Amino acid sequence: MFKVTRSDKPEDWTNSDYTDPVVVKQLKKDFLSKCYLCEQADFGNVNVEHFVPHLNKSEELRTDWNNLYYACSHCNGIKGSRHKELLDCCEESHNVDTAISLEAPSVPNGKIILTNTLTNDSDLFELTNKTIALLEQCYNNANSGNQQISHQYLKEKILEEHAYLQNLRFELKKGLNRLIQREKDDLVERISNMLKRACK
Numbered sequence: 751m752f753k754v755t756r757s758d759k760p761e762d763w764t765n766s767d768y769t770d771p772v773v774v775k776q777l778k779k780d781f782l783s784k785c786y787l788c789e790q791a792d793f794g795n796v797n798v799e800h801f802v803p804h805l806n807k808s809e810e811l812r813t814d815w816n817n818l819y820y821a822c823s824h825c826n827g828i829k830g831s832r833h834k835e836l837l838d839c840c841e842e843s844h845n846v847d848t849a850i851s852l853e854a855p856s857v858p859n860g861k862i863i864l865t866n867t868l869t870n871d872s873d874l875f876e877l878t879n880k881t882i883a884l885l886e887q888c889y890n891n892a893n894s895g896n897q898q899i900s901h902q903y904l905k906e907k908i909l910e911e912h913a914y915l916q917n918l919r920f921e922l923k924k925g926l927n928r929l930i931q932r933e934k935d936d937l938v939e940r941i942s943n944m945l946k947r948a949c950k
């Protein structure tokens with residue numbers, strides 16, 4: 751997960767429609783165009799997700815700006831109203847960027863491995879476990895036809911980025927004594943840009 755700094759509620763959002771383009775546009779900017787759960791960027795199936803489910807059609811929760819999150823339909827469908835107690839990427843103290851480590855699968859059909867990095871005396875330990883339970887489904891669940899396609903697509907994107915990074919590292923390591931400085935600098939810059947992109 752990644753941290754999000756939420757802007758104030760858009761002043762030109764004056765109706766009660768949480769899918770209003772004004773809302774979606776601001777969320778997209780705040781969430782760096784990424785689904786807050788699976789972290790894929792620039793996806794087509796954008797959903798405005800309610801962090802706290804608006805059960806019983808609570809108008810307050812439904813239109814509360816601070817309860818609206820940017821997500822893809824795959825993750826929104828999995829989260830539904832079943833997953834309620836989660837780490838909050840908009841809450842600075844939750845340290846969502848370090849509480850969970852994500853490991854790409856070592857074989858093409860393997861699962862993405864999520865690990866709780868906190869010690870069990872941490873206040874956020876249980877919340878992190880519950881978040882991992884949801885993310886495991888977002889990353890690895892392929893029960894329905896649609897989910898299977900999204901799951902496969904997501905995994906391929908992660909594997910692709912992982913393979914590219916490994917390749918750059920290998921090229922650099924192999925060429926340490928052979929490459930001229932400019933070529934080494936170029937490789938280091940490409941690796942650094944990739945890591946910056948991943949941490950954005």
Ligand SMILES: [Zn+2]
Pocket residue numbers: 785786787788789790821822823824825826888
């Ligand atoms: Zn997603």
